[in-house]
């Protein structure tokens with residue numbers, strides 16, 4: 001190894017002072033550059049931003065013409081909802097115009113069904129690079145830790161759900177993106193009216209998930225009013241899907257019951273039989289997301305809407321399933337964390353504003369949901385049996 005020359009105390013000043021002088025000049029130059037750069041670049045340094053967008057500003061931020069297709073990035077796309085949304089959006093906008101991203105390795109069918117890219121939402125520079133290199137115009141921000149998983153890892157949930165959201169908001173504002181961030185029934189708490197829960201009321205959730213979602217709603221709306229960010233947000237109920245599994249929420253039982261019923265004819269529910277929660281079939285949820293993203297800006301009187309389809313209890317869901325599978329046995333072993341969360345959430349969700357403003361309408365009630373889920377598994381079972 002090469003020997004390093006020894007630097008004595010007296011030599012330090014001679015070496016360091018020129019460096020400090022150079023750094024000072026560079027800092028002054030950087031400040032001058034920042035003052036003349038386009039406003040959007042300065043979003044991260046708000047004090048330099050002269051941007052003032054009035055609340056009646058038109059929604060100018062989307063940089064594609066109405067006849068062009070949007071170029072969409074979905075974050076956290078390998079969870080329960082992302083793959084289905086990519087499928088729907090690709091059908092509408094073309095396969096290569098929708099990029100799925102996540103920090104997990106995609107299964108081969110997903111990898112081969114359209115563009116997939118690694119993206120950690122905590123890595124701001126990487127996010128910016130993806131948005132710039134792919135000329136993204138719409139961002140659907142699905143990455144999150146859900147309610148039950150979040151309570152088991154508060155520090156990570158805070159980081160992904162709050163710090164990650166800050167990165168997304170800044171990227172979206174800087175690059176004039178239309179931004180969709182889902183919120184949830186979990187953004188309400190025990191002091192909210194629960195039956196039904198309107199769009200505007202007290203929101204004091206008791207989970208880190210709920211707190212982070214209220215924060216997302218407020219920050220998105222603030223960026224909309226302050227910087228003209230085209231922020232759109234739907235509060236989803238618990239989502240039920242057949243071909244994707246939930247990621248650790250309080251409403252997961254309503255998906256698991258189908259899998260267990262078909263596999264073993266038995267289901268042990270982790271919520272009490274009379275726990276009523278708002279729920280929705282995935283196709284309705286994904287269609288609502290596309291519809292609100294495509295809604296003309298002047299139809300949106302709000303930027304965060306409740307959407308709903310049905311409300312049921314574990315007992316009611318079991319009874320509906322038992323109409324088709326009378327042999328199904330359901331028992332209860334209550335998970336205290338999930339039960340406390342569910343008891344603080346809406347029982348029924350008032351989505352009249354979404355219906356009035358942009359024509360929201362669900363297709364699936366409880367009987368259609370159960371039938372559709374069973375049809376899906378019936379087809380799967382026959383296909384597996386045939387192989």
Ligand SMILES: NC(=O)c1ccc[n+]([C@@H]2O[C@H](COP(=O)([O-])OP(=O)(O)OC[C@H]3O[C@@H](n4cnc5c(N)ncnc54)[C@H](O)[C@@H]3O)[C@@H](O)[C@H]2O)c1
Pocket residue numbers: 075076077078079080081082101102103104119120121122141142143144145146160164182183184185235236237238239240245246247248249251
């Ligand atoms: N599924 C529901 O019932 C439901 C209901 C209401 C709202 N939502 C919201 O919809 C969105 C999608 O929900 P979901 O059910 O698909 O969630 P999910 O838990 O199934 O998936 C979340 C994804 O985020 C990814 N992720 C975690 N950390 C990340 C990081 N640092 N960078 C990038 N990705 C990261 C995970 O790998 C995972 O694939 C979430 O924001 C959720 O809060 C879902």
Ligand SMILES: C[C@@H](O)[C@H](N)C(=O)O
Pocket residue numbers: 146147148183184185186209236237238239246248249250251252
């Ligand atoms: C309701 C929703 O946000 C999610 N399925 C959860 O239970 O955490």
